[in-house]
Amino acid sequence: MGRKWRGTPLTAADIAEGRVATAEWRPEAKYAWSAGESIGRFLEELQEGHLVGRKCDVDDTVFFPPRSFCQEHFVRAGEFVRLKNTGKVETYSVSYLDTDARRLEEPVYVGVISIDGAAEGMGFMHFLGEVEEKDLAIGMRVKAVWKPKKERMGAVTDILYFKPV
Amino acid sequence: MRKVAVIGAGMTLFRRRLLETGKEMCFQAVQMALEEAGLELKDVDAVVSGSAPDAFDGVHMKGEYLLDGAGGVRKPYMRVFTGGGTACFSPIAGWWHVASGLADVVLVVNEEKMSSITPHPQYAFANIWDPILDRPLKPNLVWIFAMEMNRYMTVYGIEKADIARVAVKNKRNAVDHPAAQLADPNITVDDVLNSEVMAWPVQRLDISPPSDGASALVLASEDVARQVSETPVWISGVGWCIDSTMWTNRDLSFPEYLARAAQQAYGMAKIENPRKEVDVVEPYDPFDYKELHHLEGLLLADKGEAPILTREGVTQRDGELPTCPSGGLMGVGNPIAATMGIKTGEIYWQLAGKAGRRQVPGSPQVGVCQAWGDLMQFSSVMVMRA
Numbered sequence: 001m002g003r004k005w006r007g008t009p010l011t012a013a014d015i016a017e018g019r020v021a022t023a024e025w026r027p028e029a030k031y032a033w034s035a036g037e038s039i040g041r042f043l044e045e046l047q048e049g050h051l052v053g054r055k056c057d058v059d060d061t062v063f064f065p066p067r068s069f070c071q072e073h074f075v076r077a078g079e080f081v082r083l084k085n086t087g088k089v090e091t092y093s094v095s096y097l098d099t100d101a102r103r104l105e106e107p108v109y110v111g112v113i114s115i116d117g118a119a120e121g122m123g124f125m126h127f128l129g130e131v132e133e134k135d136l137a138i139g140m141r142v143k144a145v146w147k148p149k150k151e152r153m154g155a156v157t158d159i160l161y162f163k164p165v
Numbered sequence: 166m167r168k169v170a171v172i173g174a175g176m177t178l179f180r181r182r183l184l185e186t187g188k189e190m191c192f193q194a195v196q197m198a199l200e201e202a203g204l205e206l207k208d209v210d211a212v213v214s215g216s217a218p219d220a221f222d223g224v225h226m227k228g229e230y231l232l233d234g235a236g237g238v239r240k241p242y243m244r245v246f247t248g249g250g251t252a253c254f255s256p257i258a259g260w261w262h263v264a265s266g267l268a269d270v271v272l273v274v275n276e277e278k279m280s281s282i283t284p285h286p287q288y289a290f291a292n293i294w295d296p297i298l299d300r301p302l303k304p305n306l307v308w309i310f311a312m313e314m315n316r317y318m319t320v321y322g323i324e325k326a327d328i329a330r331v332a333v334k335n336k337r338n339a340v341d342h343p344a345a346q347l348a349d350p351n352i353t354v355d356d357v358l359n360s361e362v363m364a365w366p367v368q369r370l371d372i373s374p375p376s377d378g379a380s381a382l383v384l385a386s387e388d389v390a391r392q393v394s395e396t397p398v399w400i401s402g403v404g405w406c407i408d409s410t411m412w413t414n415r416d417l418s419f420p421e422y423l424a425r426a427a428q429q430a431y432g433m434a435k436i437e438n439p440r441k442e443v444d445v446v447e448p449y450d451p452f453d454y455k456e457l458h459h460l461e462g463l464l465l466a467d468k469g470e471a472p473i474l475t476r477e478g479v480t481q482r483d484g485e486l487p488t489c490p491s492g493g494l495m496g497v498g499n500p501i502a503a504t505m506g507i508k509t510g511e512i513y514w515q516l517a518g519k520a521g522r523r524q525v526p527g528s529p530q531v532g533v534c535q536a537w538g539d540l541m542q543f544s545s546v547m548v549m550r551a
Binding site: 003004007012043091095096112124125155 | 175176177178179180181182183184185190193196197200201223280284285287288291296297298299301302303304305307308311312313315316319343344361362363364365366367377378409411413414415416417
């Protein structure tokens with residue numbers, strides 16, 4: 001087949017050194033999100049040092065993080081439920097990448113932690129701390145480590161990390 | 166529903182940076198596909214555009230932006246977007262235009278230009294995360310894949326070396342693809358295992374690169390296909406499915422949403438035993454472990470079995486189930502939506518007997534392509550027949 005495979009490769013230097021014509025733009029938009037009913041309450045409780053879920057009244061499933069409706073039964077969710085500060089590592093990673101893909105000198109440990117008292121496997125993403133890399137394991141029992149109360153902002157970062165129990 | 170065939174495919178080179186704009190890349194891919202189909206733009210009734218997040222190009226409403234290069238001016242035209250899943254979802258959207266009788270000839274044109282955003286496309290990916298629950302942790306998108314890979318490896322007791330074999334196979338397969346960005350005829354499992362750790366267990370050579378590229382397909386009704394093509398390839402089943410966006414509430418070890426999408430597609434295609442009936446497969450492989458995860462989700466391997474099949478050579482181009490004979494995203498490159506050219510496009514070329522040096526032996530009759538995306542929660546699947 002006489003197919004024509006086209007495309008003109010460039011190097012980073014072709015652009016950086018102005019060897020091809022370019023134009024630049026930087027968006028300046030800033031966003032401020034309303035956290036909504038359920039996550040709003042979740043953040044308020046975090047500031048007080050509590051983790052909360054929310055129950056589906058149809059089958060008593062406890063969602064974590066809390067939601068305003070049940071995606072299965074499609075009904076409005078019921079009561080908020082205070083949960084323990086403990087849970088289980090469902091999975092984790094040892095990351096040398098920051099949010100812009102720049103390399104970190106010291107890695108961060110990040111995981112999905114399912115919270116005791118919520119439905120099986122329902123968790124959120126957070127950091128893992130006070131642990132050696134070799135001791136990280138799926139299934140590990142962990143506990144939240146909070147910021148001092150006066151430094152809390154009503155954000156997921158009010159928890160510093162989860163440490164092994 | 167009417168029968169629908171693919172009668173032409175085209176794609177640009179996949180590279181980290183291309184001089185061409187998104188529109189220019191689309192134009193090149195469309196010309197190549199129309200030439201193979203033996204048609205001209207005036208023969209096209211409608212156009213489907215596929216592209217992933219607008220933030221890469223820095224232009225909102227990318228469908229409209231790409232319009233003229235995609236050949237859509239003054240025609241019925243729409244853009245579809247399901248993240249990486251767009252690679253096999255825009256062909257499904259093209260299919261329904263023809264199957265419904267709305268159009269006889271449809272162009273499907275996918276584009277991604279990831280080089281425009283600086284310093285790295287990861288900056289755009291940062292805007293995918295939940296703004297309240299996830300972004301305050303300053304995440305990198307690789308984290309979720311690393312965590313999914315770790316869960317998959319741990320639940321099924323999989324060794325990293327058996328995952329690395331996928332990277333080796335695909336980068337070697339890509340040597341035979343004229344558009345390939347990261348082909349490597351000499352790569353070894355040790356090279357992968359010794360590459361830089363990005364987010365454990367993901368290492369540098371476990372991951373596909375950001376790329377610029379475009380791809381195009383020409384879809385036609387049975388009447389048109391039989392008139393103009395000697396090797397039409399029929400779309401005999403389609404499926405797609407999405408799971409909860411609350412990815413921290415799901416077990417990541419098995420892609421249940423993909424199994425549902427695959428069952429939908431196999432049902433439509435009257436495939437009863439996919440492991441026996443499928444001759445060639447192009448699962449989505451942005452990471453090496455994803456090829457394995459997807460083979461299992463496609464019900465072409467049992468849970469945890471895909472690494473064993475890979476080790477035994479079953480998924481080699483001359484194996485019993487040739488998998489990513491194109492070289493995949495790992496070897497040819499990953500211009501997200503435009504990987505249609507190495508998924509749906511490759512299965513078309515394989516079943517039409519036009520895959521050149523990449524041709525799998527034995528005149529394959531049934532092929533499957535699949536793509537994956539949104540927040541690792543969506544899959545699109547297509548079954549095709551010679």
